[in-house]
Amino acid sequence: MSVDDPEVFAAHRVATCRGVDDARRVLGEAFLPVEFPTAGTSGRLGLELNALSTGRLTLGYMRFDRAVRIRTSEPDNYHVDIPTAGRAALCAAGGRPVEATRRSAAVFMPGRPVDLDCGDGFAQVALMIPCAEVQREIESLLESTSLAPVEFDPELDLTAGGQLVLQAVRVVDEASRHVDAVLQHPLAVRHLERSLVQALLFSQGHNHSEALRAPVPAAGAGAVSQAVDLLRDDPARDWSVADLAAATATSVRSLQEGFRASLDTTPTAxxxxxxxxxxxxxxxxxxxxxxxxxxxxxxxxxxxxxxxxxxxxxxxxxxxxxxxxxxxxx
Structure with a gap:
């Protein structure tokens, strides 16, 4: 997938709509309740929607056949909107507008309704990530269970750090084309989910970014050796670096630094x-x-x-x- 692909998750078509009521229904079922303030209840509106759920995350692609304004309800989850065609002005309640193009996407927080003013031929990839998943990953990375919820900057630069998110979406898109393989395996699916959430945490600015960039000491050789034994004994297990750190009584980042210092690699590699x-x-x-x-x-x-x-x-x-x-x- 590239940011200008005509269609993403093509094997997972959910609906092709020709009316406002149908579009409202399918978007509500896949993501969250929406309204179309400038369209009549029986107005014509063309929408193509692809969507898939990995179990924890929902990923979709939507394309409209005309300019449209959308107003969402208060979301329960984080949402990332990545344009693939056209332009849109996106703005969450109380936030600053984001001009969404092929160079910039938008990240929206839970609890804040969003207005999307989409131009002709607008299409986007939409990601819906539960709060618990984002919180679990940031707490694992920073080794704390008392962190404030992640507050992302609203605009995601697709020419810089956003490339990490695009890369993660490409991998899921590729996996979704093989319905009898990757997405049928829990280990592979969990890896995809973690990769996408971590890509967002490392590429997009937020209230914990500075802590993520802070240097940490390397773990000792004993912890690294113990982690190696655990991995060799059970490589089929859904290991995260946090699991290994807990099992070896060290921190996530210290263990990562220890692997680099001792083995010139990372636990994941x-x-x-x-x-x-x-x-x-x-x-x-x-x-x-x-x-x-x-x-x-x-x-x-x-x-x-x-x-x-x-x-x-x-x-x-x-x-x-x-x-x-x-x-x-x-």
Missing amino acids: YLRRLRLERVRDDLVAAAPGGANVTAVSARWGFTHHGRFAAAYAARFGERPSDTLRASTGR
Whole structure:
């Protein structure tokens, strides 16, 4: 996906509407209640809506066939609106307007209704992230359970830090095209969710950004060694760095620094390497007709087939399909 793609999450079409009532209903069911202040109740309004839920997060794509004004109810969640075509003026209650284009997106807080004044042919990717998910990640990163709720800056620069968010959306979009693989595996789905929330926390300014940038001391060799043992003993577990830090009685950022100092890598990269090895083991052991590369890689948490294949080839000197073909005689 790129910011100017014509359609995102195309395999997950929810509705094609031709009237205001239908548009109001489907947007309310997928995201939150909305009104169209300048349209009559029986007015014509073309809307194409794609949407999918990963379990915790909701991601969607919507395209309108004409200029439209939308007013939302008070949201319970964080919302990120990323334009892919056209322009819109977006403004949350009590906040400053954001001119949404292909270079800038908008981030909206819970509890504040939003007005969207969308021009002709406007289309956007819409992300809905529960408050609990954002709070869980920031508390994990900063190792505190008494943090104030995250207050994001309203405008997300898609030419700078916002690229991290776009990259995370691209991965989910790619995964959504394979309905029989990645999104069917809980480990892979949880990885996608965390990646997207962390991308937003690290790329967009908020009231905890300075704390995230603060330097931390590295963990000792003992904690790193213990973490390595845990990962090697159970690479299939849905490990987060916070889990490893808790298990080794150190902090998240200290453990990350310890891995860099001792192993020149990160806990996440080390776990990825172990899982690549397990994928190779499964491919080598596969019976004819009993496995395919996409399913095996997704089972071990790899959510983007192209990046997985490149990482596999860099690690083992051959494509995963070559390994499977050699082991099964196909």
